[in-house]
Amino acid sequence: MTAENSSEGFSNYHLDRVQVEAILSATAEGDRESLIGCMAELHVADIADLLEQIEDDQRNALVTLWGDKFNIGVLAELEERILSEVVALLSRRQIAESVVELESDDIVDIVADLVPEQQGLFLNALGASDRAAVQRSLAFPEGTAGRLMKPETVFVPDSWRVGDAIDFLRARKDLPEDFHHVMLVTPKIVPVGQVSLGRLMAAGRDVLLLDIADEGVQTIPALRQQHEVAYAFSQYHLISAPVVNEHGRLVGVITIDDAMAALEDEAEEDIKRLAGVGGESLSDRGLGTAALRFPWLFLNLATAVLASIVIARFADTIQTMVALAILMPIVASMGGNAGTQTLTVVVRALATRDLTHSNSSRVIKRETLIGVCNGFLFAGIVGAVAFVWFDSQTLGFVIALAMIINMIVANVSGILIPLGLERMRVDPAIASSVFVTTVTDVVGFYAFLGIAAALIL
Amino acid sequence: MTAENSSEGFSNYHLDRVQVEAILSATAEGDRESLIGCMAELHVADIADLLEQIEDDQRNALVTLWGDKFNIGVLAELEERILSEVVALLSRRQIAESVVELESDDIVDIVADLVPEQQGLFLNALGASDRAAVQRSLAFPEGTAGRLMKPETVFVPDSWRVGDAIDFLRARKDLPEDFHHVMLVTPKIVPVGQVSLGRLMAAGRDVLLLDIADEGVQTIPALRQQHEVAYAFSQYHLISAPVVNEHGRLVGVITIDDAMAALEDEAEEDIKRLAGVGGESLSDRGLGTAALRFPWLFLNLATAVLASIVIARFADTIQTMVALAILMPIVASMGGNAGTQTLTVVVRALATRDLTHSNSSRVIKRETLIGVCNGFLFAGIVGAVAFVWFDSQTLGFVIALAMIINMIVANVSGILIPLGLERMRVDPAIASSVFVTTVTDVVGFYAFLGIAAALIL
Numbered sequence: 001m002t003a004e005n006s007s008e009g010f011s012n013y014h015l016d017r018v019q020v021e022a023i024l025s026a027t028a029e030g031d032r033e034s035l036i037g038c039m040a041e042l043h044v045a046d047i048a049d050l051l052e053q054i055e056d057d058q059r060n061a062l063v064t065l066w067g068d069k070f071n072i073g074v075l076a077e078l079e080e081r082i083l084s085e086v087v088a089l090l091s092r093r094q095i096a097e098s099v100v101e102l103e104s105d106d107i108v109d110i111v112a113d114l115v116p117e118q119q120g121l122f123l124n125a126l127g128a129s130d131r132a133a134v135q136r137s138l139a140f141p142e143g144t145a146g147r148l149m150k151p152e153t154v155f156v157p158d159s160w161r162v163g164d165a166i167d168f169l170r171a172r173k174d175l176p177e178d179f180h181h182v183m184l185v186t187p188k189i190v191p192v193g194q195v196s197l198g199r200l201m202a203a204g205r206d207v208l209l210l211d212i213a214d215e216g217v218q219t220i221p222a223l224r225q226q227h228e229v230a231y232a233f234s235q236y237h238l239i240s241a242p243v244v245n246e247h248g249r250l251v252g253v254i255t256i257d258d259a260m261a262a263l264e265d266e267a268e269e270d271i272k273r274l275a276g277v278g279g280e281s282l283s284d285r286g287l288g289t290a291a292l293r294f295p296w297l298f299l300n301l302a303t304a305v306l307a308s309i310v311i312a313r314f315a316d317t318i319q320t321m322v323a324l325a326i327l328m329p330i331v332a333s334m335g336g337n338a339g340t341q342t343l344t345v346v347v348r349a350l351a352t353r354d355l356t357h358s359n360s361s362r363v364i365k366r367e368t369l370i371g372v373c374n375g376f377l378f379a380g381i382v383g384a385v386a387f388v389w390f391d392s393q394t395l396g397f398v399i400a401l402a403m404i405i406n407m408i409v410a411n412v413s414g415i416l417i418p419l420g421l422e423r424m425r426v427d428p429a430i431a432s433s434v435f436v437t438t439v440t441d442v443v444g445f446y447a448f449l450g451i452a453a454a455l456i457l
Numbered sequence: 458m459t460a461e462n463s464s465e466g467f468s469n470y471h472l473d474r475v476q477v478e479a480i481l482s483a484t485a486e487g488d489r490e491s492l493i494g495c496m497a498e499l500h501v502a503d504i505a506d507l508l509e510q511i512e513d514d515q516r517n518a519l520v521t522l523w524g525d526k527f528n529i530g531v532l533a534e535l536e537e538r539i540l541s542e543v544v545a546l547l548s549r550r551q552i553a554e555s556v557v558e559l560e561s562d563d564i565v566d567i568v569a570d571l572v573p574e575q576q577g578l579f580l581n582a583l584g585a586s587d588r589a590a591v592q593r594s595l596a597f598p599e600g601t602a603g604r605l606m607k608p609e610t611v612f613v614p615d616s617w618r619v620g621d622a623i624d625f626l627r628a629r630k631d632l633p634e635d636f637h638h639v640m641l642v643t644p645k646i647v648p649v650g651q652v653s654l655g656r657l658m659a660a661g662r663d664v665l666l667l668d669i670a671d672e673g674v675q676t677i678p679a680l681r682q683q684h685e686v687a688y689a690f691s692q693y694h695l696i697s698a699p700v701v702n703e704h705g706r707l708v709g710v711i712t713i714d715d716a717m718a719a720l721e722d723e724a725e726e727d728i729k730r731l732a733g734v735g736g737e738s739l740s741d742r743g744l745g746t747a748a749l750r751f752p753w754l755f756l757n758l759a760t761a762v763l764a765s766i767v768i769a770r771f772a773d774t775i776q777t778m779v780a781l782a783i784l785m786p787i788v789a790s791m792g793g794n795a796g797t798q799t800l801t802v803v804v805r806a807l808a809t810r811d812l813t814h815s816n817s818s819r820v821i822k823r824e825t826l827i828g829v830c831n832g833f834l835f836a837g838i839v840g841a842v843a844f845v846w847f848d849s850q851t852l853g854f855v856i857a858l859a860m861i862i863n864m865i866v867a868n869v870s871g872i873l874i875p876l877g878l879e880r881m882r883v884d885p886a887i888a889s890s891v892f893v894t895t896v897t898d899v900v901g902f903y904a905f906l907g908i909a910a911a912l913i914l
Contacts, residue, residue, distance in 0.1 A: 020815050045692045053816035175659040180637050197654035202632040235502050237714050257694050260717045267724035275801035282806045286826035293798050300794045304787040311783045318782050325775050325782035326768045330761040337757045341750050344732035349739045358477050359510035369743035
């Protein structure tokens, strides 16, 4: 037996070109047998990716041909727009029959993304108690712990011993599919600790559960924002944590896989916000995306016009010495890049809470120092370039001085602007880069042309 | 009993201003009792953050005063530079006595970050078998699954039933601190499946373990890159996965908390690379950081000079009509921003594998469409601004035409450049933005000034 064929219990998924082509050609030819065969080999997450990546008409044909063999687990992995379109292709009976295969937190995600008419298809297919649990979760605002949690929890009295818990678990018939901890609760169902199944297995029957409870677990209020939940899981290496309502009563559990998804969302959001492409997804349609990107570009246009107004003040100087027009973008562009470097580090450090009141003044000093160092270095380089190119010591001196000023301003505004936005409770990822490049453009042009006007004319 | 005081088993950590000030003043006053009291209330991860954020001399004083009460768990949370400095303050005996409190994957992380003299302090303190396990992990290159894994695994023969496994686990004395799955292996210790402890608890004693094994688990080769491991955990919602050597033999297990940390690293890296601040950390010293940022800025200087060379070709045109110098940065800047929007979406979509051969041609079409739409929109706006400002229809027409060209070029290069880099196996996050802004600067100035030269002169 080799390592290869012995691993039959495991599959090594992923979507490769050959598979995708086989699926699309089976769809095009209406070969249902082959399609079902291909799909059976894929993980629902990969199928969802495929459905998001292909053309609308291919997707419709594929889902229609797949028909009643459609794996409902795919729905939990689809993004909003594609989800609605796929649900519209499924029959009422198909949904009603297979909804039991979904976990309740997945049903919450799916229903939240659907239009009201489609929501009924799922809610009505659930039993009364499941429907109530889903509706309880949906009552919490999007992006809160209440939405992220699984409502099914496994809890036992906090006075029990290991043996009691093992006997209780072994006797229960309705344990959730996946759980990793047993919550310990007071008679009022207030969680006071949790014991991992691993520790439960390792401990003697007489050991008090509270004595082997995890250290450093936090209860999470149901209204806590998901980015704070993600931070807590990442910072404290949590595997699961109990969610409580306003009375401190246990209402659900968040596990690390949910927190990981939230963490991924948050990092993704930061990257995209820094570039002004906030809530956009690759499967969005072209025109809609163009509209989404318009406001950010418009804001940038306003700042570009502002920079032009600065230049216009020095029109006479430029006319006298056209070399200024040739060199001026260098000063502005270097400032913009240096400022963006600083603000990217600062925005991330704020998000990961590595930048706090304990070190903000030191980081401001550090960024100023970096601005001074690189300012002088690039002043030397650019001054030399200008001197050689235009054979003018004065021009070399002017651009060098302007470079020093703009690089220092870039680094200082690269930290002060996000810190200021954070203090005003504006997400620094959204607005920082417009402000910083406005400052570096305006200061860059003003310093360079102003010094030139003063010294040359 | 209220919800507040009943949650005594749980702590709600975080580092607040009052705590930080209490710790720093206890350190300054040499009040060891208070310091130990403050530290006992904090999670090691928060203590590590504090040590990273305060000044070097404060950190030295704090660790020295804390003395033999220093919690060694803090070391696992520190970044490289600070780690070495803190280890240098600890006594050989202190390390030898407390190293047993660390998990083996944490020891691997710590030792990997230390200089050889310091590594010995940890390795020599370990028992022979633990030392061998740590050295086996260290033999794998940084950033691979072998480094990420925990070497301790819990495995049983794949022919066993639930009852066998429970009895075996209950009888074992040396179970790892935290484990969530039992691996099923062949006689040659090749993993063929895994059973979560939750399912084990829920199943009857006579059920075959293979029948309740998780679906869709992957074995991970020890040399697999950590970003691929992180992707697999996130895509397939894994909680843990077995790591195998080149013979397919089980050598360790990666759990989702390790994968979550890797995922965070990767997203962080992408954000920072896009801005040219690659491996930098906030606690790095100013001069070192200035040096780290220099190459990126230098590259940008080269592209800015390239843009200046383009402008220089049209020096006469500018001298004739100085309005061109005033307006030209607008065209370049709008192109740069539009290009950055596209490339950010594309770089992330490549990282999350949402952009593949299945949809690349469609995404290229989409981005072109977006460029056309926003190009015409902004052409209208900017053309009107230029017309009103300089009272010249020709100038309005010139800038409008240049804007359309540059916005389309920006969007197309914003997708083609990262796709091309990816195909050449260069990380698109590192190099894309320099190339894209070079293209948009050069094309922006060339189109605007070139059209002006042709039409106006």
